[in-house]
Amino acid sequence: MKKLLGIALAIAALLVLLYGIEDLPPWGVSDQPASLHVSPRYIEKSLAETGVPNMVTAVLADYRGCDTLFETAVIFTAGIAVLMLLRRAMP
């Protein structure tokens, strides 16, 4: 019974997502709203401004450096949390 309820919920979520896909722009279209705001600047100027050929690295580590800093802090926090949960103190 519980399993059938789970399957029904999963199928309902799948239908909602399939309905939402209809409004997304097609794959690889360059004039969608998400690609018009800051993407042209990254594409045109990231090599001249940072000297890094890989655009993804330039955006991740330079333009969005604060984001990556706190991503690293999140991983550090995860490690400390696992230590807190699992570590047995010395007898």
Added chain:
Amino acid sequence: MIQHQEDIIIQTVCRILIPFMQVYGLYVLAHGHGSPGGGFQGGCIFAASFILMPIAFDLAAFKKRFAEKRIILLCSLGVFIYAGIGWLCLLLGGNFLDYGELSAILPVDPVMARYYGIAIIETGVQITVMAVMVSIFINLITGGRHKEETQENYD
């Protein structure tokens, strides 16, 4: 805890494979500027090479080599490198994490200073990710007794 078993196939394969995995992890870090990769993925590959060691060989020797204090210091060292570069840029007169200001202390122009700044912070990310993954694995496989038997081995 993993029982120590003498399995010649696994030991030989790991002995040959681990150096290549470590070199590949460092390659992913160093070549993250020109191809997909970077500190996070390189750190994971590096940690996977270290995780192979207690699977194939002795867990006690691995725990002695990666003592708890050392691992936790490495965890925080990576974040410290990253945030330290940010504060260094702040002290040199720029914004937080504005690597162009590093050209005052590095013998390069601002554009290449950004290049090397990215390389330094990726190294910090790699150190943190590697240490955290190894720490989580040791704590999972020993049930949190990372420190105890290491201490016994020292005695």
Added chain:
Amino acid sequence: MILPLDLILLGFALIAAVTATWVKDLLSAVVLLGAFSFFMCLIWTEMGAVDVAFTEAAVGAGVSTTFFVAAVYNTTRRTKD
């Protein structure tokens, strides 16, 4: 993007995910989750997001599978339900 290849890979990922919830053996479920991660990695590679695919292959299929195996090793291998 090649639509038939995409659909085939999505089908494999779906089969791996559904089977991971159905099997009784937890170690099999862990391996099936690793297979699911690998199929997601293939889908992302095929759609052009190489960085995401690399991260998925390193974290999802590599390290997290090892963590799950370690957790299963220290607890039980059979589920109740």
